[in-house]
Amino acid sequence: MITQDSIEALKARLDIVDVVGSYIELKRAGSSFKAPCPFHDEKSPSFVVNPTRQKYHCFGCGAGGDSISFVMEYEKLTYPEAIEKLAASVNFTLHYTDGGAQKKRSNLLETLNEWYQKLLEQNKTAQEYLHERGIYASSVERFGIGYAPASAETLRFLEQRRLPSAEAIEQGAIGKGDDGRLFARFIERITFPIHSPGGAIVGFGGRTITGHQAKYVNSSQSAIFNKSRLLYAYHLAREAIYRRREIIVTEGYLDVVMLHQAGFTHAVATLGTALTAEHLPLLRKGEPKVFLAYDGDKAGRAAAFKASKLLSASGFDGGVVLFEGGLDPADMVKNAQTEALNTLLHRPIPFIEFVIAEMIGSYDLQDPKAKESALHEGIGFLKTLTPLLQEEYRPYLASKLGVSPSLIRLGNTQNTAAKPISLSSHEDTEELSFVKTILEYPHITDSILDFLDVSMFRHHAPEFEAAIRAEPNNPRLNALMMNNSIRVFEGDTGVKKALLTFLENHYTRELKKINTQNTISFDQKSYLIRQLRDKIARLKKGELVPLG
Template sequence: MITQDSIEALKARLDIVDVVGSYIELKRAGSSFKAPCPFHDEKSPSFTVNPSRQKYHCFGCGAGGDSINFVMEYEKLSYPEAIEKLAASTNFTLHYTDNAHQKKRSNLLETLNEWYQKLLEQNRVAQDYLHERGIYASSIERFGIGYAPVSGDTLRFLEQRRLPTSEAIEQGAIGKGDDGRLFARFIERITFPIHSTSGAIVGFGGRTITGHQAKYVNSSQSAIFNKSRLLYAYHLAREAIYRRREIIVTEGYLDVVMLHQAGFTHSVATLGTALTAEHLPLLRKGEPKIFLAYDGDKAGRAAAFKASKLLSMSGFDGGVVLFEGGLDPADMIKNNQIEALNALLHRPIPFIEFVISETINNYDLQDPKGKESGLHETIGFLKTLSPLLQEEYRPLVAAKLGISPSLIRLGNTQNTQHQPLQLSHHDIWELSFIKTLIERPHITDTLLDFIDGSLLQYHASEFEAALQGRFNDPRLSALMMDDRIRVFEGDEGIKLELITFLNAHYNRELKKLTTQNTVSFDQKSYLIRQIREKIARLKKGELVPLT
């Protein structure tokens, strides 16, 4: 058994706002925080987190307790399992009454990182790379940057230090092949330790310097490492984020290191993945403005577009800064363009304006059908916003499309108790899909490999609300009570429905692409081939991943 002293010491280290806030979005309400209760459906938030008492309580269903109770209830864990999970995420060593079952943490990742740092000091090629990128020795030390050698060296190091193989596999330091042979996950790479919000190392990112096929890799998912909930360097940026009430989100580790080096210490990065709904609770902390600092190439613009839709639909304030001409924040800082960078970061394109512009730019406005399609897609996005914002942005949409504002008919997007919604075939399918996700949450992670909110034309905001667990949202409540909206039956039924939807979606994308005049012939030909390949695979009954 875990000793009571050990449990009390762990509790003293935990902050309930951080623990609960890593699972659900909390909003300040005086000296406490509130949110819709994650344990029952409700129309108004009655779930309260009190930081001074380190307790949570729901006045609706009566759920309550401390950080350990919350993790037990949310993740359906036993009391010891919840304690061990929290201890692992905060780098805390537990003690047990029975020495035979003592589970003393080996500090494996911390030990491995110290070794990586020493190896960097001995590797001239890795040092030269960092020096050429403009990174100071002080930044290398502050961020704990290191170097991972060939696989055999890492395996021998773990064996010499008598670090448990099972724990190394569990924490993503090594892997096991189909033939049972062990291998290091980071080979000949510059390493960037990734920390939890409390500062414990939970994984690594690695950048190749010897031409490996993947430029960057991350630790594999584990009990303590979920790349969709973590932000690189958040533990170093948190104080500045809370003080400035701003956060800069970039796409790369080196961008963050260089931004901190130049004084932009409120900078973080996603871990080689797009910004997702799971990042929102962390981004919400301190209620900062969000500035997306992304590359201005096609991939960067696409990532900024998806993130901007997600953030605007979720009520975040901020905007997008795109870096053109192949430059990124790290390059600008290296070239002593800090004043120019500062000016760029202070002139972001607001999220909603960016989404509208990017949406319309995807269509050939010289073609009346293209203009009409652009109008329909933009209206679909506007309907995800509040009535006030819809009206405010109506003139911008009209100006960009070159049409009269009177043609932008948004209709009444507010649900009423007395008048049922008029639903089209497309509405019915999208709402049925959302209802299926709500009633069968265990399939959500699998399906998100093939579809996200950006693919829905009419109900993207309800989709995001369902993913975030905001089941008290009036739109979701109305959806669940509407008998016209069915739940898709069985795994095979869901697959067939999704294939039909994706086939229609990619055919629309193909038609849209043929009318575009903003991309080169070669690039258009390449994209057309990609989409046709997806359509061909769908026709064979195969689901096609988003990327």
């Protein structure tokens, strides 16, 4: 049981604006903050957070309380679970009572990181790699960069330190195979500790130096690690972000390290994933301008396009900086091109202009039909903006297309960012979650297609097919990516669990259909029923059933 003194001390450490703002977007309203209530559907914000009283209250549904009660309600946690999650986020050590004796929660990730840092000092290959990339020793220390050894060494270290394996699994430091054997998640990699905005280590990123198939890996999803909500080095950049009212978002850990080294201490990075709606509450803090510093290759432009649509529809100010010729921010700092880098970062392409240019650039405007499609897509994008911005950018879109502004008919000029475009008359959130997961993590497409095909989708087959074909300008997919109510399945475990449920439901429906079929022979019907029952039984045991 957690001691009351610990709970009171933790409450004194927490700021409710930071806590609530890590889950939902808050906008200042006088001395308080407002947002649409996360606990019931509403169009006008009636959810108020009061930093003076450290309380929240919804005038619509009556929900209210402090930081702990918010996390309990939002995450559906028990009181002790919410306290432990908040304590972990601010690196606070709780005290427990157990028959009168006190015990402390182990600082497992901090202990592991200290060991990784010592191992880096002994590994010449890792040191040479960092030196070749231009990273100073002072940066290695500031960012806590380390080195993870072979799996057996990590397991032995945890055992020697008597660090509980259950907690190590829970926090993503180690995993357990299907055969029950434990393994370290970071093997022969340079490690980058990842912190919560409050400064607590919540996971790691790892870069291989011995040729592992995956160049970068991150900690697995856990109660304290959600890569769609975290930004690398935000805890170090926070002061500069608030002071400068600017934030640079890059694609890589080394870009951030080198940018800080060159004085751009307001730089952060996403954790190997695209910028998502879940990042927006953190980006909103301090109301900075957002600058996307991405590679100028095809993948970088696609990522910048997607992020720019999200940020412009959400009302962010800022722009895109693309690095051409195979260079990235880290390379420019290493090559002593700091002045050129500074010039680039101060000449971003505004989000809306970048989106329109990329959108139009994907069509052959010499083809009248293609030009018409570009017009419709451009109008669709403008409708995600506020009425004022729609009117301001009508002439810009028209000029890019080479048409009269009178053709840009926007109709109802309500801002649709708050109300995502309807994808179909019947919205199946489970199907849409598979589509969104493929869009967020395209590398898992092949593995999902081992078990699913388009015929299994009753309501969203067009979206599933478009996601598989990776259509970057598909309006249905763009609407889905801006629909915050559709979740993404996180990690291998999340995807497997979702597949098991989806497939069991699908094959159960198929079984009912076969049972009522009168147009096939008895033998064929019996054979199909046996097959379907076998598949359902295997799925219930946790075994994924391939197609065929």
